[in-house]
Amino acid sequence: MYLGEKGIANTENAEVLKAALHTAKQEMRMGTTMSCIKMRTGWELGVEGLWKFEYPDPFHPNAVIEDHVKRHYGEPINIALCMADTSLLSAYPAFNRLRLFSSYTSRGGTLGYFDPINYGMVVTIGTPNAPFDQQIEGVLLHEVQHLIQEAEGFAKGGNTSQGYSRYLRLAGEVEARNVVIRHSLSIENRRAKLRSDTQDVPDERQIIVR
Numbered sequence: 601m602y603l604g605e606k607g608i609a610n611t612e613n614a615e616v617l618k619a620a621l622h623t624a625k626q627e628m629r630m631g632t633t634m635s636c637i638k639m640r641t642g643w644e645l646g647v648e649g650l651w652k653f654e655y656p657d658p659f660h661p662n663a664v665i666e667d668h669v670k671r672h673y674g675e676p677i678n679i680a681l682c683m684a685d686t687s688l689l690s691a692y693p694a695f696n697r698l699r700l701f702s703s704y705t706s707r708g709g710t711l712g713y714f715d716p717i718n719y720g721m722v723v724t725i726g727t728p729n730a731p732f733d734q735q736i737e738g739v740l741l742h743e744v745q746h747l748i749q750e751a752e753g754f755a756k757g758g759n760t761s762q763g764y765s766r767y768l769r770l771a772g773e774v775e776a777r778n779v780v781i782r783h784s785l786s787i788e789n790r791r792a793k794l795r796s797d798t799q800d801v802p803d804e805r806q807i808i809v810r
Contacts, residue, residue, distance in 0.1 A: 624637050755809060
C-alpha cells in the first residue's frame with residue numbers, strides 16, 4: 601500500500617525514509633526518470649503530484665483472517681487482530697480505533713465499505729459456510745488505502761452516484777484497486793514497477809478529487 605510523508609514520519613525507519621525522499625526530490629530536479637528514482641529510493645509521485653512510498657502490506661493471509669471473521673461473526677474485531685505487521689498503526693495512530701464488522705448476505709460474494717459513524721470496515725460475505733468469493737485481505741487493503749488517502753490529502757475515491765464509469769476513473773479508486781493488484785507482486789517487483797505500470801486506468805484518464 602502507499603503511504604505519504606505524514607505516515608512515514610511516524611514509522612520506525614522515518615529518518616532513513618525521509619532522507620530517501622530528499623534524494624528522490626533531488627533526482628527529479630536533475631531529470632532522473634521516475635523508474636530510476638523508485639528503484640533507488642522507494643518513492644514515486646502519485647497522479648495528484650504527491651510523493652508516495654510503497655509500504656509492505658500489513659494483513660494476515662486470507663485464510664487466517666477469514667477463519668477469525670467467521671468464528672467471531674457479529675462481534676467488532678479490532679483491525680490489529682487482522683494484521684501480521686502492526687507498524688501501520690504507528691504510522692497512522694487513528695487507525696488503532698478501526699474495527700472490522702462482518703455480515704452475511706444472500707447475494708453472495710465479498711464486498712466491503714467504510715462506516716465513518718462506527719469508524720469501522722464492514723465486510724459482507726455469502727453464508728457462514730461459503731468460501732469467500734473475493735479475498736477479504738483485498739477488501740481490507742482497498743479500504744485502508746482510502747483511509748490513508750484521507751489522512752495524507754491524496755486524491756480520493758468516491759461512489760457510483762455519479763455513474764459507474766466515472767467512479768472507475770476516480771484517482772483514489774484507481775489507487776485502491778492498484779494496491780490489491782500489486783499485492784501479488786514480490787517486494788523486488790514492486791520496487792521495479794511504477795504504480796502506472798500496473799494500474800487499470802492511465803493517468804491521463806483519471807479524475808482527481810481532493
